Structure formats: structure tokens, C-alpha cells
Amino acid sequence: MFDLVAVHTSRYIVCNLRAIFIGSIRVIIEQDLEWVQQSEAMVTVVVVINILISLVLLYVASRVxxxxxxxxxxxxxxxxAExxxxxxxxxxxxxxxxxQRNVHNLRQTNQSxxxxIQRVRQIFSxxxxxQQVWRRNFLRLRSKPLKKRK
Incomplete structure (x- = not known):
């Protein structure tokens, strides 16, 4: 009987352990499933962002x-033009x-x-x-009446 109790007890323990293990696995699987769903959403967001970045860069490349x-x-x-x-x-x-050489030569030849010409102008001046001085003096002499001697 002891063996039977031991077998039942060990079966009970194994069943309980199996239930605990399966329950733990379920919890883990459910958590993993939530994580996978969140990961899928994050992957979708990342893919959409990457597509948007690619489109912007494609536009920039076309402008460049x-x-x-x-x-x-x-x-x-x-x-x-050059x-x-x-x-x-x-x-x-x-x-x-x-x-420049021609202008210099012309200036040299025209200098004398x-x-x-400058000297001739000075002479005429x-x-x-x-002439002006002579006219003034001559007109003064003419305009003065001559005194008669007594």
C-alpha cells in the first residue's frame, strides 16, 4: 500500500508540477504573445518611418x-564666356x-x-x-589841356 500511496502521491505531485509548469508556460506564452503583438506594432511603426525617410531622401536626391x-x-x-x-x-x-609707348612718344615730341606755344602766349600777353598801359598814359596826356604861357 505504501507503494500505491507513493505512486499516487508522486503522480499527484507530477500532475501538480505539470499543471504549475503548464500554467507557467501559459503565462510566459501569453506574455510572449503580448510582446510579439507589441513588437509587431513597433516593427510596423519602424517600417512606416523607414518608408517615409526613404521617400524624403528620394525627393532630396532628385532635387540634388x-x-x-x-x-x-x-x-x-x-x-x-571665358x-x-x-x-x-x-x-x-x-x-x-x-x-602707352605711343602716347609717351607723342608727349615727348609735343613737349617742345x-x-x-606757351612762350608765344606769354609774349602776346x-x-x-x-598796349593797355600805353593807351592809358596816351589818353591822359591828350585829355589834359596844355597850359598857355603868359
Missing amino acids: RKLKQRLARLTNIFIA RSSHRVLYGAPVAISTG PQIQ LLALG
Whole structure:
């Protein structure tokens, strides 16, 4: 009988342990199921956020591409303008220095006539001044009546 009681007791213990174990497993599984559901919701949120970020970055990439194309066009325009101005202005330094030399030479050759012209002007000015002085004195002498001698 002792063996029978021991067997029943051990079965009872095993059944209770099994029930406790199964109950614990159920609780764990239920918690895991809640966690999985929460995880699924979080994964969904993360996926949606990633899709939104991807769409924003795709838009930014398209704007950057358009900007790159505009900059390439502007670069080509500036290069063409630089080439054109280079062709036009390539001989400018030589022409400028030649012009400066010519102006210097003309100033040197015109300097002596300029001095001569200035001297002639001074002479004419002196003559005009002398003429004015002579007229004043001559008019004074004419305007004074001559005294008769008694």
C-alpha cells in the first residue's frame, strides 16, 4: 500500500508540477504573445518611418540631381564666356603697352612745341599789357589841356 500511496502521491505531485509548469508556460506564452503583438506594432511603426525617410531622401536626391544639372549648364556657360573673352582680350596687354609707348612718344615730341606755344602766349600777353598801359598814359596826356604861357 505504501507503494500505491507513493505512486499516487508522486503522480499527484507530477500532475501538480505539470499543471504549475503548464500554467507557467501559459503565462510566459501569453506574455510572449503580448510582446510579439507589441513588437509587431513597433516593427510596423519602424517600417512606416523607414518608408517615409526613404521617400524624403528620394525627393532630396532628385532635387540634388536637378541642382547638379543646373550647375553643369552654368559651368558650360561660364566656360564658353571665358573662352570668348580670352579670344577677344588675348592681344590686349600688347596693344595697351604699345598704346602707352605711343602716347609717351607723342608727349615727348609735343613737349617742345608746347613750351614754344606757351612762350608765344606769354609774349602776346606782355604786348597786350603794354598796349593797355600805353593807351592809358596816351589818353591822359591828350585829355589834359596844355597850359598857355603868359
